[in-house]
Amino acid sequence: MPLDNYGVWKAHPVDHKVDRRGSDKPHLTLYFRNNGGGVYEAAINIKSGDLDESRLAYWVNEDMNDHPLVEGLSHLPTGFKRLDDTEPEPGGLRLDYIRGNLFDVNTGRILEHDITGLNNDIIDVLVPRVQQAIDEGAVVYIFGEQYESQSGIHNVHMNQGNIRRYSGDDGVLQDGALLFHFPESDKWTGLFLAFGSQSVHTSEDGGHALSRVAWRDLLPGDLVENSVVIRGATVNPSSGAQSVILANLTNRKVSLARWRIRNSRWEQQVLPRHATLGASAAAEFDVLDCPLSEDGDTITLLNSDGLKVAGVSYSSRQGIQDGPIVFAG
Structure with a gap:
């Protein structure tokens, strides 16, 4: 079945940590606050559990100011907004990598989790952008699935076209991502993640893979x-x-x-x-x-x-x- 409690969390990022080589299930953990109150966390996958293809695909949209999403997001109050209790129709706040025209597919890359050297893995892509958002006081919009405990959010990545082992999480208009709004420059940036094994073609009714063509087959395996x-x-x-x-x-x-x-x-x-x-x-x-x-x-x-x-x-x-x-x- 599709994700439970899918939505978007508007928050203020305050810190992060990253799991490197040797971790069983490595994540980048982004810590954030609502307006006052305690600290919450977003668990962001940086390596797939697929033993045959553990790499992640990523896209960065440096200029999302004119995307229809921005208007609706900017009016949200701080905190978690559940979206899976609304009809999954295009044009709302729900994200879909295949149907939402969120980024130029051809600009994507597929990278390893953590390898020796500089500027060559998914950590090198994510950490500077997250740190910039923290340093510049950006507002973050985290799309994914809220924990049952309501203390955080995960599945901050594409959630359709999965391999059979994870196909139960498939669904349309329920993808995860990070969007940052930098108030001083009024700039909106989007960061989108997918697993290299996920299909680039999915069904309209359930988000299941329609072909064997995956992101690993389509995207280059190096940084731009x-x-x-x-x-x-x-x-x-x-x-x-x-x-x-x-x-x-x-x-x-x-x-x-x-x-x-x-x-x-x-x-x-x-x-x-x-x-x-x-x-x-x-x-x-x-x-x-x-x-x-x-x-x-x-x-x-x-x-x-x-x-x-x-x-x-x-x-x-x-x-x-x-x-x-x-x-x-």
Whole structure:
């Protein structure tokens, strides 16, 4: 049967802990408060119980301000709002990864729980975003299933298209997620999680898997930071503005929303929220806020989390040449 007591919890995040290698059932636990009162917890899966496929898929929607969900969520009082006692119809507050157009499927990645190195597993994705929400006083909207004790919430992930062992939890319009509202910037961001073994096609009546195609078959197994290079730059334009050419090395569209191009003086150009690169495509971006020196300079590409994606440098000889500088890669 579908989840019991499915809903959304509007709260203020205050702390977190993460289970690393060696844990039987690792979670990221997000601690939160209502307006005053005690501390509650959200148990967020960071590894699947499927022995054949333990990885998680994730998507980040950096700009959800215009999504229809936002209007309804913003008027909710702090606390848990049960949603499974309403009709599961599209257009309400209930989430559905397949039917809700919550994110661009092609921007997803599938990652291991905890592996050696930096910026290469699901913990490296989740922890910085959760910590940012805590540091900046964001409001969090946690979708999932409330504990029977009412002391917390779990199943904060896709809840349909499960393998047979977990198919009893399947249902439509009952998916879990984390949405953050940052009051100072009035920015809404969504973080969506699924198990690599879950089906990408599900039935309308019960949310059961309709095909054997799972997220592990559809999504790349690396972080998006490995996907874009700096292909060229125009430093000494005969007309127009200075610019940088970025190229997508993957066969999937990459969102560049809020990515940054930085020079050696740490001046930076923030890319537009709708900036994208199509599969195996390249695009030119003006760098009006990040002037490139004709005496030689460095150009660094950072993702929306401030992590370095790519970097190049050029000499004074290249800086005064006519036409674009071409970089290998």
